[in-house]
Amino acid sequence: MIAGTVSLRYLILGLLAQRPMSGYDIKRFFKGLAWLIGSPSSGSLYPILRALLQQELATVHVIPGVDRPPRKIYSITDAGSQALQVWLDQPAAANAPLKAFVMRLLLADGLAPALLAAHLRQRRKQVAAHLASLQGTAAAGGGQQLAVDYGLALATAELVWLDGVLGELPEQSPPEREERIDGVTVPG
Amino acid sequence: MIAGTVSLRYLILGLLAQRPMSGYDIKRFFKGLAWLIGSPSSGSLYPILRALLQQELATVHVIPGVDRPPRKIYSITDAGSQALQVWLDQPAAANAPLKAFVMRLLLADGLAPALLAAHLRQRRKQVAAHLASLQGTAAAGGGQQLAVDYGLALATAELVWLDGVLGELPEQSPPEREERIDGVTVPG
DNA sequence: ACACTCATGTAAGCTGTTACATGATTAA
DNA sequence: TTAATCATGTAACAGCTTACATGAGTGT
Numbered sequence: 001m002i003a004g005t006v007s008l009r010y011l012i013l014g015l016l017a018q019r020p021m022s023g024y025d026i027k028r029f030f031k032g033l034a035w036l037i038g039s040p041s042s043g044s045l046y047p048i049l050r051a052l053l054q055q056e057l058a059t060v061h062v063i064p065g066v067d068r069p070p071r072k073i074y075s076i077t078d079a080g081s082q083a084l085q086v087w088l089d090q091p092a093a094a095n096a097p098l099k100a101f102v103m104r105l106l107l108a109d110g111l112a113p114a115l116l117a118a119h120l121r122q123r124r125k126q127v128a129a130h131l132a133s134l135q136g137t138a139a140a141g142g143g144q145q146l147a148v149d150y151g152l153a154l155a156t157a158e159l160v161w162l163d164g165v166l167g168e169l170p171e172q173s174p175p176e177r178e179e180r181i182d183g184v185t186v187p188g
Numbered sequence: 189m190i191a192g193t194v195s196l197r198y199l200i201l202g203l204l205a206q207r208p209m210s211g212y213d214i215k216r217f218f219k220g221l222a223w224l225i226g227s228p229s230s231g232s233l234y235p236i237l238r239a240l241l242q243q244e245l246a247t248v249h250v251i252p253g254v255d256r257p258p259r260k261i262y263s264i265t266d267a268g269s270q271a272l273q274v275w276l277d278q279p280a281a282a283n284a285p286l287k288a289f290v291m292r293l294l295l296a297d298g299l300a301p302a303l304l305a306a307h308l309r310q311r312r313k314q315v316a317a318h319l320a321s322l323q324g325t326a327a328a329g330g331g332q333q334l335a336v337d338y339g340l341a342l343a344t345a346e347l348v349w350l351d352g353v354l355g356e357l358p359e360q361s362p363p364e365r366e367e368r369i370d371g372v373t374v375p376g
Numbered sequence: 377a378c379a380c381t382c383a384t385g386t387a388a389g390c391t392g393t394t395a396c397a398t399g400a401t402t403a404a
Numbered sequence: 405t406t407a408a409t410c411a412t413g414t415a416a417c418a419g420c421t422t423a424c425a426t427g428a429g430t431g432t
Contacts, residue, residue, distance in 0.1 A: 008391080016341070018331055024411055032325040033332070035318040036339045044392050046413055069410075095222070098286070105335040116334075130223040137220040143206055144221070146304075147293040150349060151224045157345030161338060196419080212383055232420050234385055259383075381430075386423105393418075401410075 007100060008040055009048055010087045013080055016058055016109035020075040023049055037099045037106075049074060057083055088115060091122045094129075117169055124162045130154040195288060196228055198275045201268055202295035204246055208263040211237055225287045225294075237262060245271055276303060279310045282317075302333055305357055312350045319343040 015026055023045055030039035051073075052058040057080035061073045065127075076084070088107060092100045101123050108116040134155065138148045203214055211233055217218065218227035228236075237260075239247040245268035249261045264272070276295060282287045289311050296304040326336045 020334060022411080023413090027411095029330075032321070032328075032330075033335065033339070035322070035343075036335065038283075038285075041393055042411095042413065043394075043415090050413095095226075097226075102335050102338065104333055105338060109334045110331050133220070134223070140220075142217075142220075143298050144294050146297045146353070147221065147224065147290055148351075150290065150293060151221070153349040154342065155223075157342060161341040165334070165337075210383080211385090215383095226420095229421055230383095230385065231387090231422075238385095377430085379430100380432100382428085384426080386425080388422085388424100390421080392417090394416085395414105396416100397414080398412080399410100401408100403408075404406085 007103065009042060009052070010084060011037070011103050011107070012045070012048055013052065013057060013076060013084045014088075014103070014111075016052075016074055016076040017081060017084055017107070018110060020061070020073050022071045022073050024071075033102075033106075036102045052080070056080075088112075092126075094126055113170070115165070120162055120166055120169075124159065125168070127155050127158050127162065131159065132154070191204075195291065197240070198272060199225070199291045199295070200233070201245060201264060202238055202276075202291070202299075203271045204240075204264040205269060205272055205295070206298060208249070208261050210259045210261050212259075221290075221294075224290045226240065240268070244256065276300075280307070280314075282314055282367055293345060301358070305354070308350055308354055308357075311356070312347065315343050315346050315350065 012026060015021060015029060021029070023042075026045060027039065030037070033039075049058070052074070053060060053076065056077055058074045058076055058133070061075065063071045063073060084107070088111070090103065092104060101119070104119045106120055108111075131152065134148055134151045140173075200214060203209060209217070211230075214233060215227065215230075221227075237246070240262070241248060244265055244309060246262045246264055249263065251259045251261060272295070276292065276299070280292060289307070293304075297305055298320045311327070319340065322336055322339045326333070326340065
């Protein structure tokens with residue numbers, strides 16, 4: 001097992017790393033970004049919080065609401081921070097959903113600038129690869145031109161954005177320099 | 189129950205509507221578009237095919253492979269076409285994943301041009317709404333500027349693409365004309 | 377000898393949703 | 405009084421993946 005992807009778990013842990021929150025707070029946070037990463041239902045959220053407690057990755061501070069249901073404010077523990085760090089350090093799988101990248105944007109931002117850059121570069125590679133494969137599919141041509149064209153448009157836009165952000169980055173220590181893939185033409 | 193979303197089912201049905209295919213053919217088709225819609229595993233694909241048979245939405249024609257496992261070529265039935273049509277006619281839910289739209293692009297293309305236009309317009313509305321909501325989130329400002337900016341970039345690019353495709357469309361009978369949302373500024 | 381493509385399938389499990397249940401407070 | 409927001413939670417199920425099992429042919 002060794003613990004695999006388990007996305008929501010770590011996203012919640014990441015939110016707790018930024019500030020202590022209640023389950024409801026977490027829900028509201030997600031609502032604003034629902035399109036990008038979806039917002040979890042109570043059916044997944046609350047069980048996960050309980051699991052985090054059991055594994056001692058988080059603790060609760062119950063504020064006994066006067067006349068109302070007590071607010072349970074969850075905070076991350078040291079063990080939780082470590083677990084999160086481990087998860088953040090491993091690059092997103094190639095087949096990982098867009099969601100996974102946004103999660104890393106969300107968490108790595110404000111945690112470790114160098115890590116953020118690494119994730120951006122990694123994503124750039126993946127998107128470039130996908131773009132190339134789509135271009136191949138386009139050349140082959142089936143009955144699905146529109147869908148392929150749509151994919152090309154989105155992937156291209158994402159590449160442009162990634163390059164923009166990477167360009168503005170304080171550019172510290174380019175860690176590796178070996179690989180130069182460049183199998184893809186990015187439109188100017 | 190009334191049968192809900194159940195995406196993969198209808199996507200497979202849609203592929204069978206275009207031409208008869210074996211399970212393996214379907215797999216290969218998906219591989220080329222894996223980034224956009226993911227490619228299903230055997231664990232989901234084959235059970236779905238069996239279910240389609242049971243519900244008589246598809247039929248098999250077994251080609252007894254000489255020396256090799258027989259290829260099972262699945263074809264859509266009339267009942268299947270009808271079920272697919274019903275599903276295609278209902279607009280994608282607002283919270284539906286990107287996947288759902290791509291699926292409609294894939295299926296509506298080559299089935300019914302007017303339907304395609306309707307889906308494109310519908311998607312345009314949704315993306316515009318999401319863009320607006322993201323702009324709101326951006327204005328409010330939390331710790332998540334980068335993620336929001338990313339979302340804005342993608343949504344904007346998609347709007348541009350949608351407008352491009354809609355512009356090139358043979359523009360037949362604009363069915364409704366009431367709603368003019370336009371709460372969003374698309375960069376020129 | 378090893379691995380990969382073709383071609384089908386099953387069993388167990390994980391992740392998450394839907395729909396429900398509770399209950400107080402505030403706005404139309 | 406009806407509904408929405410705040411606030412928590414549970415039970416049942418849907419959907420999909422992982423990992424396995426089988427077996428022939430093809431390529432290195």
